[in-house]
Amino acid sequence: MNNQSDNQSYSLSPTIDTEPEAGKEEAHFIPDGRSVPIGNIITWISDSWEIFKQRTWLWIGFVLLYTLLGFPLKHIHFFFAIILIFVNFLLSAGVLYSCDLLRRKGSFTFGDFFAAFRSRTGSLLLLYLLALGFLILLLLIPALFLIDGSGTGISPGMIIAGAVILVGWVLYCMASWFTPTLVMIHGLPPFKAIRMSFSACLKNILLAIVLSLGAAIVMGITFLAYGGLLVTILSCFIFICTYVSYRDIFFDKDN
Secondary structure (H helix, E strand, C coil): CCCHHHHCCCCCCCCCCCCCCCCCCCCCECCCCCCCCCCHHHHHHHHHHHHHHHCHHHHHHHHHHHHHHHHHHHHCCHHHHHHHHHHHHHHHHHHHHHHHHHHHHCCCCHHHHHHHHCCCHHHHHHHHHHHHHHHHHHHHHHHHHHCCCCCCCCCHHHHHHHHHHHHHHHHHHHHHCCHHHHHHHHCCCHHHHHHHHHHHHHHCHHHHHHHHHHHHHHHHHHHHHHCHHHHHHHHHHHHHHHHHHHHHHHECCCC
16 A cells, blocks of 8 residues: 555655654554544534635635536536536545645645646546446446336335445445545555445445435435535535545544
């Protein structure tokens, strides 16, 4: 994991902390993560809010940019929509990088949200295509169970389709929760990052289930009740929370 020659080929941050703050012990990276109490989710939310408050106007600027890029999705050709979603995916990776800069250097700029456009772009593209392919497959497989010719009401095929989507969504979240962070900050190959993310979530399976289902439910209700802007704000907060949870699970010291 801590491979010096691999790290030298990248321009972003190193794989482990090399400059701990005065009076603090250096945090050591745990390749497959560690198990943490489920109550830590409260700390993650609290710490994420503190990060948001430190650079409020920059985060608001990001939310506005993310909203403007997401607005034309339903008005453009499917092919261009896929490209635009990838642009948003790169911006989310920039949020993770900005959080890391804020922790290490105490500051970041609006331009740091675009860090993924300058480095790790190829790895993130592969990661995006893998995620897109899995989600499409997740929607297509349950459709096979719905072609049963039954009339109205809840059929066995609908129950199976719902179970497949539910389990598939949890597995997807486990494989992808930490993956962009591991690729963006550590420069890991996508498949290795996916394995490490899944392993870390498996060690925290109850947390993984709560986060994956909770995020989907909260964002779904928020979208139906308040519309897309508040969903974008929640998305930004979830990106920050992803970084905070990564620091807690993949490092043995809070640094």
